[in-house]
Amino acid sequence: MPHTKDQMQRFIFAETDIRGELVSLEEAYQTVTEQNPAPRAVQHLLGEFLAAASLLSSTLKFDGIITLQARGDGPLSLIMAECDHHKGLRGIANPKPEVDFSEFEDATMQELLGKSVLAITIDPDKGQRYQGVVPLEEETLASCLEHYFKQSEQLDTRFWIAVNEQRVSALMLQALPQQKTDSKEQWETVTTLAGTVTPQELLELEHKTLLYRLFNEHEVRLFDSLPVRFSCSCSRARCAHTLATLGPEDVAEMIEEQGKVSIDCQFCKQHYSFKMSDMAEIFPDQASTLH
Numbered sequence: 278m279p280h281t282k283d284q285m286q287r288f289i290f291a292e293t294d295i296r297g298e299l300v301s302l303e304e305a306y307q308t309v310t311e312q313n314p315a316p317r318a319v320q321h322l323l324g325e326f327l328a329a330a331s332l333l334s335s336t337l338k339f340d341g342i343i344t345l346q347a348r349g350d351g352p353l354s355l356i357m358a359e360c361d362h363h364k365g366l367r368g369i370a371n372p373k374p375e376v377d378f379s380e381f382e383d384a385t386m387q388e389l390l391g392k393s394v395l396a397i398t399i400d401p402d403k404g405q406r407y408q409g410v411v412p413l414e415e416e417t418l419a420s421c422l423e424h425y426f427k428q429s430e431q432l433d434t435r436f437w438i439a440v441n442e443q444r445v446s447a448l449m450l451q452a453l454p455q456q457k458t459d460s461k462e463q464w465e466t467v468t469t470l471a472g473t474v475t476p477q478e479l480l481e482l483e484h485k486t487l488l489y490r491l492f493n494e495h496e497v498r499l500f501d502s503l504p505v506r507f508s509c510s511c512s513r514a515r516c517a518h519t520l521a522t523l524g525p526e527d528v529a530e531m532i533e534e535q536g537k538v539s540i541d542c543q544f545c546k547q548h549y550s551f552k553m554s555d556m557a558e559i560f561p562d563q564a565s566t567l568h
Contacts, residue, residue, distance in 0.1 A: 351391025
C-alpha cells in the first residue's frame with residue numbers, strides 16, 4: 278500500500294474525548310533539508326521538528342504561526358521549524374562547522390543540542406504572542422512535547438515520530454477535556470495500541486491503512502486530509518521593513534560603505550539587495566526628503 282505524501286489528517290474516536298492527527302512529509306521535508314545541508318543526524322532531527330510543528334499547527338484556532346525552536350551548547354547550536362494555519366512549513370538547523378559529526382551519527386537529541394530548552398511560540402496574526410518553554414531533559418522530541426502538554430496544557434498527549442532520508446511521518450493522540458464519557462480507560466487502550474506502531478509502518482502506510490491496522494476494533498472517524506507544503510514568508514517588502522528600523526542615516530552609511538545592503542533568507546536562501554536608489558522603497562514615508 279503506498280504511503281501518504283505531504284498530507285495531514287485529523288481523526289477522532291467516536292463516543293470518546295480522544296482525537297488524533299497524522300502527518301506525512303516528503304517533498305516538504307526534502308525541500309527543507311536541501312536548503313539546509315547538514316549531517317544525517319541533524320537532518321533527521323530537523324525532520325522530527327517539521328513533523329511536530331505540523332501536528333501542533335492543528336491546535337491553532339486562529340490565523341497565525343506556531344514555532345518550535347531549540348538553542349543549545351552542543352554540536353547543534355540551533356534548530357527551528359514553524360508551520361502556519363495554511364500548513365505552510367519551513368525550518369532551519371545550524372550545526373557548528375568545526376564539529377566532526379561522524380562521531381554523532383546515532384546521537385540523541387540531547388547529545389546534539391547539549392544543554393537546551395525547547396520554546397513553543399504561538400504567534401497569531403491578530404492578538405497577543407504566547408511562548409511556552411520546556412527543558413530538553415528527555416532523549417526524544419516526542420517525550421519533551423508530551424511533558425510540555427502535561428505540564429502546561431494539562432492534556433494527556435502522546436507522539437510517535439519516524440524519519441529517514443526520504444520522509445518523516447508522525448502520529449499524535451490527545452485526550453480532550455472530558456465531555457462524553459470517562460475516557461481514562463479508553464485513553465490507556467488506544468495509546469497502548471498506538472504504541473505498537475513501527476517506524477516502517479508510520480513511514481510506508483497510507484493514513485487510512487495505518488489507522489485500520491492500529492485501531493480496527495474501534496470506531497474511528499477520519500477527516501479529509503490537508504496538504505502540507507514548504508512555504509517561506511520572506512519577501513523584499515519584509516526585508517525593506519527590517520532595514521527601515523535602522524533609520525535612513527544608518528542604512529545610507531551601510532550602502533555607501535559596501536555599495537549595497539544584502540539580506541539572505543536562512544530558510545529558502547533567497548537573496549535580497551538594496552542600493553542607494555532603493556532608499557525610497559525602504560523609507561516610503563520619507564521619499565520626498567531622500568536624495
